[in-house]
Each structure stands twice: as C-alpha cells, then as structure tokens.
Amino acid sequence: MLIRFWGTRGSLAKPGPTTLRYGGNTSCVEVRTADGTLIVLDCGTGAHGLGQSLESGGLPLRGHLLITHTHWDHIQGFPFFAPLFGPRNEWDIYAPGGLGQELERTLAGQMEYTYFPVTLEQLGATIRYHDLVEGSFALGGVRVVAKYLNHPALALGYRLEVGSRAVVYSVDHEPHAPHVVDANTRALAGVGVPPVHAEDRRHVEFLAGADLVIHDAQYSLDEYSQKTGWGHSPAEWAVDYALAAGAKRLALTHHDPLRDDQAVDRLVEVCRRRSAAA
Template identity: 55%
Template sequence: MKVRFWGTRGSIAAPGSSTARYGGNTSCIEVRAADGTLIVLDCGTGARELGLHLARTERQPLRIHLFIGHTHWDHIQGFPFFVPAFLPGTELNIYAPLGFQHGLEGAMAGQMEYSYFPVKLRELRSRIHFTELDEGFFRVGEVLVETQYLNHTAPTIAYRMSNGGATFAYVTDHEPFWSAADRVSRHPGDERHIEFLRGANLVVHDAQYTEEEYLAGKVGWGHSSIDYAVDVALAAGVDRLVLFHHDPTHDDATMDAMQATARARAAAGGSLDVLAAAEGLELTVRGSADPQARAAASALQHRQIAGGRVLVVSANEKEVAAIDEVLSEDGLVLLRLPDMRAAVIRSAELAPDLAIVDRELLDGDGEPALEPLRTALARGNFPVVVLADTSVGARGVHRGVGPSTDYLAKPFSPPMLRARVRAWLARTLLAAEVRPAPVGAPGGADAVPERVGHRSRLAAMLATVPLFRSLSNEQRDLLIMQASDQVFVPGQIVIRQGESADSIFVILAGRVRVLEASPDANADVLLGELGEGEILGELGVLRSQARSATVVAVERTHCLVLRHGDFLHVLQTSAELAVS
C-alpha cells in the first residue's frame, strides 16, 4: 500500500513559515491499495489540495472511499472544498461512526448550510453514499477494513486496513484509558488498543502532546502524548510509527524535538522506526502476512442503543444527575440504586445492559466486588464502567478476571463518559435485537424476560420522538404492546403507493425519500425527505385510504412499526397527540 500525507495538524489549521516543514493543514491522508482502491482518511483542510490533485491527475469518473474517524470539525472542514465531490460521475462512499446530535449525513451537511457555505450538500453533483459504522470488519475492494472505538470526547473509530500482505492502522483521536508512570496501564481499554495494533507494519497514531503537556492540563481532552504512542506501538510489535495530529501551537522546531524524544524512547524500549508526519511525506507499506478478520461482527451492522438500560450504582446525587443528563440525550433508560447490595438483589429484575458504579461503593475490593453482580445476571462478561478516583493507581485497573470492567477517572468528562457508554452498548446490544417479530408474540417461559426487556427498550425509543413525548407511560406501553421494529437498507421500499394502510412507521434513525407516481409524468415526483423523529403513513390510517405515496430508505433506516388500531386508540385518549 502507498500512503501520502496531505494534512497532519490537529484541532485547527496552523499555516505559516514556522510550520512549513511538517505542515499546517488538518488531518487528511491518501491511501492506495495494491488493487488500485483509492482511500482517503479524514477530510480536514488537507483535503483541498488532495482534491485538486485527484481532479488533475486521475482518470474520471473517480471512485473514492472516504473514512472519517469522527465528525469533529478538524476532520471534516475540508469537505466543502473537496473538488471531486462537485464532479458529476464521481462516486464518493463516506464511512464514519454515528455521532452525538446528528447522523453522518447530517453532520456533513450541517457545515454546508447557506449560513456557512454557498452550496448545500444535496446540491453536489457527485453520487454520495453514507455508511455509519460500528466495531467490526468489512471489505472495500480487496482491502480488509477493521474498526475499533477509541477513547475520545465523541464516538471515534480507528481503522486497521490490510491488503497485499501489508497492514496499516490509522489511530486518531485517542487518549490513554488510564495514566501509568513510565509504561502503558493494564486497563482493559489500553490492552484492547494494543491488540488492535498488534503486528501492523505502519501505525499513524495521535501524538498531539509531550508527556509534560499532557499531565499538566490536557488529561480528558481526548489526545495522546508521544510517550504513550511509542509505548503502545512497542507493546504491539509495530514496525513503523508515525506521530500524527500535531498540536497547532507546535512549530517545526518543537516537532523536531518531539520526534527526537520519541526516537530515543523507542530505541530504549526495542526495535521501532519512528517519524513525525509531514505534509507531502509518502510511505510504502510492505508486509507478508495473510490477515484474517479478528472481529466477530460486521462493522456495517449498526447496533441501535436507544432504549438501552443503564444501571447507575451511586449515592452521589450530583454525580447521578450529571450521568442522567448525559444518558438521556441518547434515549437510554437510567436505573438508579444506592449501593451494591441492592444492585445484586434487583439486577435480574431490572435487566440492565450496562452498569456504571462508583468505586467508593466497592469497599476497597475493586474487581472482586463486581462478581456477585455478574453472577446474579448470569453474564460473566456484563460490562461495568467504574468511576474511580485517580488515587486508585494503575494496579487497581488491571484486566484481572474482568475484561469487561472499564475504569473512568473522576471527575469524569461528560462527553467522554457518553462515548464510552455508547461503545460498550454497541458491543453488547447485538444487531439481532433489532428484529421485526412482534414484541408481544407468544413464546416459552424463558422468552418472557427477553420480551419485557425489548418492550422497555422500544418504549424508551418512542419517548425520544417529539410527537409522543406528551404520552403517559401507560399510553406508550399500549402503543408498543403489539409493535415491532424493523431496519430498512438503502433503496428498500418502506411503504408502496396504492397499498392498504395498516400500520404507521416512526423513524428512529436514518432517512427516507417520499415519491409520488404522477400519471402526467414519466418519473416519480419527489415530495420530500423525512428523518429521525418523523412518522410515515399516518394519513392513510386516519382517512382509511390506500397509501398515497411510496417511501424509500435513502440510508440504513430503523423504524418502529405501530399497528393502526393501537395508534387510533391512543389518539382518542390523548388530546396533545391529536392536536399534534
């Protein structure tokens, strides 16, 4: 594989004579696979020059795979100036994890509203496909792509790409899961991170700070020091490490010194080639391995976390309020208990998907004190996020017998906790839970807890939709008693014009296009697009008429399907819903 750097800076572009050698543009890397597949990693300001280069030198039409680690601005701000996106015939496939407030397309489109830019995303002439990713694997051409969540202040994914015997990993933005003096901690997150990098021929890793800068005030900002980057690369047996995401305050002289420090640390710890990324740097990645996917699930299977049940074990009212505020934004259900004894007794009844525990309630026992909770749930790998004071030390957060135990330092960063909870729920809430079978379908006795848990999750999802927020819990329970949830892939028909209206669809995630067949036109007429929180098919149900339009999924779309009889019954009992 061939790798070329077009943007190396983090946070904000820093052009000028003092940064000329290492570059001032924000993150953007071009990758050429052995089979010719063209991959772009991140779309910071460096994407402008890359786009001009591709338009000048490449055969048209272009087919580009753009991988974005997360949608913070320094990773997408070059997209409005990326020339291939404006060229008719260009096929642009964009991949990224699902962000906080917006889906991938919404985040990309937000910076291209007329208030900020003269051309809207929908006005671009290229064919753009958006794909939201979770942890797992998939293939692009002959390139095996593996993904894993990083420790950042927003949902962020690392990419490991293997092709032609070579393996390259792109790892930014990321912070150590736990601080440990002079070594990498044995926090399960850090160990998972090392395994993801294991044996890679080239790793491009976040190294924004010196160790002194990181410890002096950058903890919780979501970025790594050069010491951490070198240490994890050594532990993973990496061939070559490239320091990346340079701080905008670091001039060329500072980068020279950081590169020298990193090389000295690498030489003292083993065999590792280290260099700092510079704009224009071109590297060839060679290897002889025959990589196999390490993950068990496809990264293309989006896990719907809304409605996930999170048990919070804490006696700290202020802490619980902060957690509640964070979790409610993702439609999660908060279950609060004051101590571990109550958690063990009631855990089977509450059926949580994850627990957040104040370490002060573990009576100094740490990991062993969590085992009764896992035993009560009959889940040895039940994920627990422990909020711990940094005085616990690195030895107190080791893997031990609980690889599903996570530790987050107090006082915690709300967005970092939110990202951490999302990552764990995405790992544990399997995509198989998103199924079209009715919630109230008959089953054996063993299926009862599963149905109850799934019904609670659907009710929580419904509560996040503005139209249904005014309903009481009883009214929402009635709506979802015989409801189902269904996922539609891009291009799949959700509703077909002319069919009988026997159900209503609530969009929980994704986007659809509404089309009407016109007898006076040779093509369907586009009536508009609908997204998260909007409903489909209500007019046909209210008027007892056939469907008046066809609705097609534009992207992967998750819908809650309500029976028309249940909807009409609740409508008669809720004045607020009727007015809406």
C-alpha cells in the same frame, strides 16, 4: 499500500513559515492499493490539496472516505474537496454512528447556506453515507477493521489490511489509564510494557503487528497533565503503544497547532530516544 499525508495538524489549521516541513493542514491521509482502491482517511483542510491532485488526472473517480469523527478539524475540508463536485465521481463516506445524528445530516449542517454557498444536495458526485459501529468490512481488496477510540466525541480508528500488510490510523485517542512510562523499567522488560487498563490492551491488539501505525501525538508527556480528558495522547505513549504492539513503524500525527517544526523535531527526538531505550 501507498500512503500520502495531506494534513497532519490537530484542532486548528496552522499553515505558514513555521510549519512548512510537518505541515499546517488538519487531518487527511491518502491510501492507494495495488488494485486501484482509493481510501481517504479524514477530511480536514488537507483534503483541498488532495482533491486538486485527484482531479488533475481528468478521469472519473471511485473512492472511499473514512472519517474518524465529525469534530471540525476532521471534516472542515469536506466542502472544498473537489472530487465531490464531479458528476462522474462516486464516493462512499463512512463515520461513527449511534448518537442520534446521522452522518449525512452532520455533513449537511456545515454546508447550510448560512455557512457555505453550496449545499450538500448540490454536490454533483454520487455519494453514499454509512454510519459505522465497531467491526470489519471490505473495500475492494482491503479489509477494514473499525475500533472505537477514547475521545470526548464518538470516534473510530481504522485498521487497513491488504494481504499480510496492515496500516492503522488512530488519531484523537487518549489512554484510558496511565501505564509504565519509565524507560529503564521498560528496557528491563525487553519491549514496550503493555498498558494496564483493559481498554488500553485492546488498543494495543488493534495496532498489533502493523507495518505502519499513524497515531495521535498532540501533546508531550509534560504537557499531558494539563490536558487530561481532552481526548489526545502524549507522543511518548504513542511510542509505548507501538512498542507493545510490535508495530514496524510509527508516524506521529495530529500535531498541536502551537507546535512549530522545531518543536516537533524536539518531540520526535524524545520519542526516538524512548524507543531506543526499550
């Protein structure tokens, strides 16, 4: 699988000179497989750049858009995603369902004429909408496993499996309960100590053995005490999750809009030391 990050910011887009290296656009990740399957994870402001790149090929597009949830930073790029306007293109769009608001109605809401000059019905592409619950399904040669995340809005994480390879996309997720955070204690255990809450253990199982885990890391552990219940993870606990799951690589994402490149560098270094101590 080929993975490309088009948006790594959380909550609010923050493009500018202080976010050039890690990016200022909100969540959007492109996934391509060897058989040509195109999967887009979330449709934040980063989707605009992705759309321009896809359209530059000049060929009809067949793609799948997996939305974790419909908070604005994950769908605000949708009206500006150029491949939705092309009549030769086909898109299947997936998001959590079950709270009485269908995906199509939600996306249409932010494109009402009061807010945007083109309505959902005027998009030229063939679009099919899918409301999801936990479970698994196939997209071409990709097995997709959807699992609920711990967030104030109904949200799903996605595990993409192709043969023996696996990538997990888990943003906007908060631990269900505190777990072992002392590096010395964890080092004595030999690997990351699994969280104690049953739902946290399920989350570790969801990440298990992945070649790449893309995980929410909006806050530092010091900041988290003031952000409990907001639906996001401390970066240090993303490390603990990945260690406990035996993941090969961890990508920290959904960076706080107030965290500039230098601050992200410092947080990454904290996480590297934490991992090395395990």
